[in-house]
Every structure is written in C-alpha cells, then in structure tokens.
Amino acid sequence: MNKVLVAGKVSGTVLKSKDSINFLGTVDKKTGIISDKNHDLYDKSLKNSILVFPSGVGSSVGAYTIYSIKSNNVAPIAMVCQKADLTVATGCALANIPLIVISNKEFFSLKDGMKILLDTENSNLILHQ
Amino acid sequence: MELTREEESALKGEHGETMQMAYRILVATGEATDAEKLIPIEWTHLSGVNYNTIGDAGEEFLSNVSKDARVKVKTTLNPMGFDIDNVSDYDLDENFVSKQLSIKNSYETMGVIPSFSCIPYEIFDIPKNETQVAFAESNAAIHANSYDNLKTNKESAFSALASALTGKSPNSSLRKEDTPNITINMKIKNPNELSYGMLGFFAGKVGNTSVNISGLSNMDNRQQKAMCGGMGTSGTCAKFIFGDGDSDCEKIDFDEKELQNVHDELNTAENGDIITLGSPQLGLEEVTELTQKLKGRSFKKRCMVFTPRTVKVQMQKLGYTNELERAGCEILSDCCTCLTPLINKDNVDVVTTNSIKGAFYLKNSNGVGVNLKSLSQIIKDETK
Numbered sequence: 001m002n003k004v005l006v007a008g009k010v011s012g013t014v015l016k017s018k019d020s021i022n023f024l025g026t027v028d029k030k031t032g033i034i035s036d037k038n039h040d041l042y043d044k045s046l047k048n049s050i051l052v053f054p055s056g057v058g059s060s061v062g063a064y065t066i067y068s069i070k071s072n073n074v075a076p077i078a079m080v081c082q083k084a085d086l087t088v089a090t091g092c093a094l095a096n097i098p099l100i101v102i103s104n105k106e107f108f109s110l111k112d113g114m115k116i117l118l119d120t121e122n123s124n125l126i127l128h129q
Numbered sequence: 130m131e132l133t134r135e136e137e138s139a140l141k142g143e144h145g146e147t148m149q150m151a152y153r154i155l156v157a158t159g160e161a162t163d164a165e166k167l168i169p170i171e172w173t174h175l176s177g178v179n180y181n182t183i184g185d186a187g188e189e190f191l192s193n194v195s196k197d198a199r200v201k202v203k204t205t206l207n208p209m210g211f212d213i214d215n216v217s218d219y220d221l222d223e224n225f226v227s228k229q230l231s232i233k234n235s236y237e238t239m240g241v242i243p244s245f246s247c248i249p250y251e252i253f254d255i256p257k258n259e260t261q262v263a264f265a266e267s268n269a270a271i272h273a274n275s276y277d278n279l280k281t282n283k284e285s286a287f288s289a290l291a292s293a294l295t296g297k298s299p300n301s302s303l304r305k306e307d308t309p310n311i312t313i314n315m316k317i318k319n320p321n322e323l324s325y326g327m328l329g330f331f332a333g334k335v336g337n338t339s340v341n342i343s344g345l346s347n348m349d350n351r352q353q354k355a356m357c358g359g360m361g362t363s364g365t366c367a368k369f370i371f372g373d374g375d376s377d378c379e380k381i382d383f384d385e386k387e388l389q390n391v392h393d394e395l396n397t398a399e400n401g402d403i404i405t406l407g408s409p410q411l412g413l414e415e416v417t418e419l420t421q422k423l424k425g426r427s428f429k430k431r432c433m434v435f436t437p438r439t440v441k442v443q444m445q446k447l448g449y450t451n452e453l454e455r456a457g458c459e460i461l462s463d464c465c466t467c468l469t470p471l472i473n474k475d476n477v478d479v480v481t482t483n484s485i486k487g488a489f490y491l492k493n494s495n496g497v498g499v500n501l502k503s504l505s506q507i508i509k510d511e512t513k
Contacts, residue, residue: 003160003161004160005157005160005161006157022493024182024468024494025489025490025493025494026493029184029186035493036493038394055365056365057333057363057364057365058267058361058362058363058364059176059182059267059361059362061176061177061179061182061183061265061285061286062285063177063285063286063287064177064182064183064184064186064187064190064286064287065182067186067187067190068183068184068185068186068187070186071185071186072186083337083365084160084161084162085161085365086158086161086162086282086283086284086285086288086365087285087365089157089158089160089161089162089285090154090157090158090285090286090287090288090291091285091287092157093153093154093157093158093287094150094154094287099157101161
C-alpha cells in the first residue's frame with residue numbers, strides 16, 4: 001500500500017540502493033556520502049537525489065543525521081522506501097523532506113538514474129519523465 | 130490517523146510552534162507505523178545526546194527548543210560523549226566539550242532527568258506490567274518489550290522527544306499484538322555473550338518488527354543485554370518473543386555458519402591496542418562480577434569500563450572502584466563505547482571488545498579496527 005509520510009512535490013533523479021541505510025553509522029553528516037565499504041552506495045553522495053532504498057535501519061539517532069544533512073545542504077530532495085521505519089519518518093518530518101512508501105512492484109520498477117516527478121497530491125505519487 | 134480536537138488544534142499550531150512540531154512528528158510516525166490514534170505514555174527515554182551523533186544541527190535544534198519546551202512525563206536520557214569527572218584526562222577539543230555541555234544544559238532545562246545511561250531498565254524501577262513507555266535507545270526498547278513487560282515502539286530520537294513534550298505516542302504495532310515474520314532457532318552450543326550479541330545482530334537483519342526465538346537456554350543479564358544491543362544495531366526490529374511461533378511462520382537456524390558470517394562482518398583485526406567493556410553500559414551486577422574476576426589480576430593494556438553514574442557511585446561505596454583501578458581499568462560514567470569521542474583512530478588502531486553494538490559503531494563511525502572476544506577470553510588473554 002502506498003503511503004505519504006511527509007508531503008511535497010519534487011522532480012529529480014533516482015539514486016537507488018538495494019541495501020538498507022543506517023544513517024547514524026554510515027552517512028557522513030557534512031558531505032552526505034556513504035562511508036560503509038560494504039554498502040551498495042559506498043562513496044556516493046545523497047545530495048539532491050531522490051533516494052530510493054528498502055528502509056532505514058540501526059540507531060534511532062539517525063533521525064538527527066537526516067536533519068544534519070538537510071542543514072548542510074547535502075540531503076536528498078525526497079526519499080522513497082519499500083518499508084516505513086521510525087528513524088527515517090521522523091528525520092524527514094523534521095527536515096521537511098518528502099517521504100513516501102510504495103509497493104514492492106513499484107519499488108522494483110524504479111531504476112537508478114531514472115528521472116521522476118514525485119507529487120504527494122497526485123494519486124499516482126510517482127510519474128516518470 | 131484519528132486525532133482528538135485538542136490534538137488537531139496543536140497540529141495546526143494553536144498551542145505554539147514547539148507543540149506543532151511535536152505533533153507533526155507524532156503524526157508522521159503514526160502514519161509510518163499504522164497507528165490509528167495517539168495514546169498516553171508514562172515514561173520516555175531519549176536518545177540524541179552525544180555531540181558526536183547529533184552534531185551542530187542537533188545542538189542548535191535543542192538549544193532553540195529548550196527555550197520554551199518542557200517535558201510532561203518522566204523522561205530519562207541516553208549517554209553523552211564524556212565523563213565530566215575525568216574529561217581532562219582525554220584529548221577532547223574545547224569545541225566538543227562546550228557543545229556537549231550545551232546539549233546537557235538544554236535537556237536539563239526541559240526537565241529531563243540527567244541519567245546519561247543506555248540501560249534505563251537496570252537503573253530505574255520498572256513500572257507495572259503492560260505500562261506504555263516510549264524508549265528511543267534501541268537496546269532499551271528491545272529490552273523493555275522483551276524482558277521488562279513494558280510496551281514501546283522502537284522510537285526515534287525525535288518521536289521520543291515529541292512524546293516527552295506531549296505525553297503521547299502513536300498506538301503502533303509493538304503496542305498491540307504483533308505477528309513476527311520469522312522464527313529463529315538458536316543452534317549454537319555453549320553460547321557466551323558474544324554469541325548472543327551475534328544472534329541479536331542476525332535477528333535484526335531478518336526480523337521486521339518482532340521475531341520469535343527458540344532454542345535459548347537460561348541466559349544471564351549480560352547475555353540478554355548483548356542480544357538486545359546486537360539486534361538494535363542491525364535492524365528495525367524491537368521485540369523478541371520467546372517460543373517457536375505459529376507453525377506457518379518461516380523458520381531459520383542461527384548456526385555456526387551464520388555466527389561465522391556475523392563474526393567476519395564485524396571482526397576486522399586480531400589484536401587490540403585497548404579494551405572497552407560496556408555497550409550497553411555495565412550495570413551493578415556486571416561490575417561486581419568483573420571485580421571478582423579481576424581479583425589478583427591486572428590488564429596488560431588500557432581497559433575502558435563504561436557504566437552509568439548511579440552505578441559508579443555505588444561502586445565507590447562498595448570499594449569496587451579501587452579494585453578495578455588497581456587492575457588497570459579506567460571507569461567512565463555518563464558515556465559509552467558506542468560512538469565515544471574518547472577513542473580516536475589517530476592514536477588507536479584496534480579495539481578489543483565483547484560488544485557487537487560497540488564493534489559496529491567503532492568500525493563504522495570511529496574508523497578503528499575491531500577484535501571481538503568474550504569477556505572470559507579477554508580476561509584470559511589480556512590480563513596477568
């Protein structure tokens with residue numbers, strides 16, 4: 001079931017991760033770059049992306065990391081998850097980053113590098129451009 | 130989500146910006162976790178205290194919020210970055226110390242109990258069964274749900290703060306009957322706390338919100354804490370349900386091969402320069418046992434022991450502090466192995482620890498090598 005956790009409308013490019021993200025341990029707060037060598041997005045920047053990933057994991061303090069990367073202007077412009085988790089939901093709520101949860105089928109149809117429009121007022125939520 | 134008229138008006142900003150923010154967080158959280166309403170909670174435990182984790186954004190945010198925000202229910206606090214009693218012994222820069230003290234001050238201004246501990250379940254009285262609480266620290270939330278007969282979501286730093294300010298929390302899955310997605314059968318023979326930490330880490334990866342767990346023998350306090358700490362590090366799961374679960378629930382074994390996989394992921398070196406004990410922090414029972422095990426022995430290298438301040442005070446009274454310091458331990462309260470700024474890769478290459486939670490963050494955040502060993506192995510190898 002699709003869900004809107006934080007409302008908004010943005011267009012941009014998908015940065016897709018097959019791995020979940022532990023924001024506290026693995027995302028650099030100043031650069032928005034993933035620092036975990038074992039991670040699918042190792043050495044990639046989250047900045048200005050529409051970040052598509054299964055879910056957040058790990059310490060709840062990761063919500064502050066989301067707030068920090070937004071304050072440092074290196075945050076994604078929106079996030080799309082397969083599963084909702086509290087760390088990402090509250091981090092996005094505070095940082096005012098649009099966040100939606102989508103079905104498995106739609107999740108798998110989103111590919112890295114795709115240009116999409118995400119609009120929480122539209123019943124389709126995601127439109128391909 | 131159904132909100133009361135008063136909750137709706139707070140969400141619209143009619144009770145001020147701080148309350149509006151708090152309700153916005155609660156609503157986002159509730160929508161994320163399929164809650165149908167908000168319910169009253171009696172105790173909140175906050176994370177987001179260590180300057181290392183919340184940074185300037187967190188420090189500034191708390192400084193602003195604390196101008197008018199006051200907690201409505203009993204609220205306790207996670208560890209910060211150092212122990213004020215001995216911070217001058219460590220090479221911390223002035224900026225860190227002043228920012229950390231600002232964070233401490235903000236929480237105290239809001240009326241939070243300055244417990245600086247990740248084991249609230251050990252140092253505060255546990256309320257009656259089924260009491261609704263809101264614990265942000267992952268190991269504490271898992272412990273509360275699995276061992277203490279309390280009910281909590283795995284809160285985030287923000288949702289717990291919002292609960293402290295409103296006295297409410299979303300009525301989400303873990304507050305209701307939860308159906309685990311998987312049953313894990315523990316197959317490791319003669320497990321120690323390290324095996325249980327790895328079991329928890331494995332469970333966090335395969336579980337959704339809760340897991341059934343079977344094949345456990347009697348566990349001591351250290352092993353229970355290790356399992357909770359491990360699970361909180363790797364996943365979103367926040368409850369162990371002890372038993373086999375329904376017959377149609379997916380089953381998976383935690384055997385020697387899975388144990389080796391977790392070991393290989395987290396153990397990156399063979400020899401530590403220093404040792405850390407405590408992530409989660411050691412409670413009185415554990416420091417008592419440590420004192421007994423170290424009788425007539427002393428560490429060949431530095432050993433940092435992390436414990437809550439209330440336990441440190443009891444240790445002094447009981448004479449344990451003298452004993453442990455004689456054995457070469459550095460006793461630190463108010464902080465923890467997990468995300469400590471006191472271990473820096475400029476002067477430490479490898480840390481030896483028995484904590485899976487500690488290992489994960491030392492490796493990924495502090496950037497040091499990790500050598501995993503059980504406490505009994507540490508005492509055997511590293512003392513004389």
